[in-house]
Amino acid sequence: MSGVNERAHKASHRTPDYAASGPGDLSVHRMPGHFIRRLQQVAVRLFGDCVGPELTPVQYAALSAIAQRPGAGQAALAALIGYDRATIGGVIDRLEQKGWVARSGSPDDRRLNLLAITPDGQAALTRAAPAVLAVQDKLLEPLDPHEREAFERMCLKLLAHHLG
Amino acid sequence: MSGVNERAHKASHRTPDYAASGPGDLSVHRMPGHFIRRLQQVAVRLFGDCVGPELTPVQYAALSAIAQRPGAGQAALAALIGYDRATIGGVIDRLEQKGWVARSGSPDDRRLNLLAITPDGQAALTRAAPAVLAVQDKLLEPLDPHEREAFERMCLKLLAHHLG
DNA sequence: CGGATATTGACAGTATGCATACAGATCGTA
DNA sequence: TACGATCTGTATGCATACTGTCAATATCCG
Numbered sequence: 001m002s003g004v005n006e007r008a009h010k011a012s013h014r015t016p017d018y019a020a021s022g023p024g025d026l027s028v029h030r031m032p033g034h035f036i037r038r039l040q041q042v043a044v045r046l047f048g049d050c051v052g053p054e055l056t057p058v059q060y061a062a063l064s065a066i067a068q069r070p071g072a073g074q075a076a077l078a079a080l081i082g083y084d085r086a087t088i089g090g091v092i093d094r095l096e097q098k099g100w101v102a103r104s105g106s107p108d109d110r111r112l113n114l115l116a117i118t119p120d121g122q123a124a125l126t127r128a129a130p131a132v133l134a135v136q137d138k139l140l141e142p143l144d145p146h147e148r149e150a151f152e153r154m155c156l157k158l159l160a161h162h163l164g
Numbered sequence: 165m166s167g168v169n170e171r172a173h174k175a176s177h178r179t180p181d182y183a184a185s186g187p188g189d190l191s192v193h194r195m196p197g198h199f200i201r202r203l204q205q206v207a208v209r210l211f212g213d214c215v216g217p218e219l220t221p222v223q224y225a226a227l228s229a230i231a232q233r234p235g236a237g238q239a240a241l242a243a244l245i246g247y248d249r250a251t252i253g254g255v256i257d258r259l260e261q262k263g264w265v266a267r268s269g270s271p272d273d274r275r276l277n278l279l280a281i282t283p284d285g286q287a288a289l290t291r292a293a294p295a296v297l298a299v300q301d302k303l304l305e306p307l308d309p310h311e312r313e314a315f316e317r318m319c320l321k322l323l324a325h326h327l328g
Numbered sequence: 329c330g331g332a333t334a335t336t337g338a339c340a341g342t343a344t345g346c347a348t349a350c351a352g353a354t355c356g357t358a
Numbered sequence: 359t360a361c362g363a364t365c366t367g368t369a370t371g372c373a374t375a376c377t378g379t380c381a382a383t384a385t386c387c388g
Binding site: 056057058059083084085086087090091094109110111 | 372373374375376377378382383384
């Protein structure tokens with residue numbers, strides 16, 4: 001299985017998603033926000049299919065960031081990958097349970113939970129990396145190289161505008 | 165407030181998101197999947213800012229679809245907007261609590277919950293529509309008209325490939 | 329120094345999102 | 359027409375996400 005939302009496929013023959021609809025349409029099928037939501041669904045599904053259930057996209061991003069920047073606190077980590085402080089705690093809980101990340105208090109600032117990746121975590125990261133890269137490739141598969149570059153550039157432009 | 169994840173802004177001065185990083189980088193800052201996740205965050209935040217807390221993006225999509233296709237069951241509705249059957253139930257629960265949607269059993273097929281929008285729901289939809297359209301515009305604001313068209317076309321191409 | 333302010337991690341509450349499982353209903357077909 | 363395959367809505371469990379709040383801790387500034 002690899003389709004998104006195949007459990008709800010009835011009546012899709014009546015109005016397939018992304019079918020033509022008139023201008024001034026108030027439905028979601030022409031809204032960029034909806035496209036992005038659907039693409040997010042596709043990306044998450046693709047990740048699960050390629051990488052497996054051991055590591056979610058969110059957990060991969062966190063683990064990768066911890067490996068890249070050991071000794072950061074949870075808030076710093078969250079800022080690095082765009083998570084919410086309230087969410088990152090649970091993500092790290094689950095990585096800690098798997099033995100892939102270690103939390104340790106900082107002597108300098110007793111508010112901080114210093115984060116570090118464990119050898120097992122590093123191994124899991126290394127193991128997952130090829131599949132994660134494959135996901136990115138499959139995601140943009142239908143675009144030719146020129147389009148891919150344009151797509152990524154526009155994404156970055158949008159993010160720089162809205163986050164910067 | 166309008167920024168995404170402002171509660172985790174420490175250390176972002178150390179490594180701003182989307183800063184340059186070498187090729188072969190295993191971190192998420194060059195991965196299309198991550199871009200899409202961040203864009204989804206931006207879109208949801210923008211929606212909340214423009215439309216208000218009465219209606220979430222998901223609830224708007226559902227309400228709009230019910231208005232467009234009254235008398236559909238939950239599964240049909242889910243297929244129409246790309247939701248999961250298990251998720252749509254809760255969404256409709258909340259719309260029903262607000263008095264914007266009515267569930268009624270079908271005499272023809274006793275499995276179905278026929279869905280219909282109420283006058284209050286229609287009013288809420290009409291009230292929200294301009295703001296929802298404004299969100300789409302703001303989302304793609306940094307792109308010029310040509311780029312917008314290209315971006316939407318590529319999104320549709322990606323979705324058609326992965327969902328079709 | 330000491331109070332005002334800001335930061336950090338945690339928790340509760342709400343809302344998606346998906347997998348799995350289940351009971352009831354319907355349908356296709358032997 | 360009986361029966362197995364399929365479909366529908368629901369419930370449960372897990373994993374994001376974000377808001378508001380709080381206690382402990384730092385930091386800043388007079």
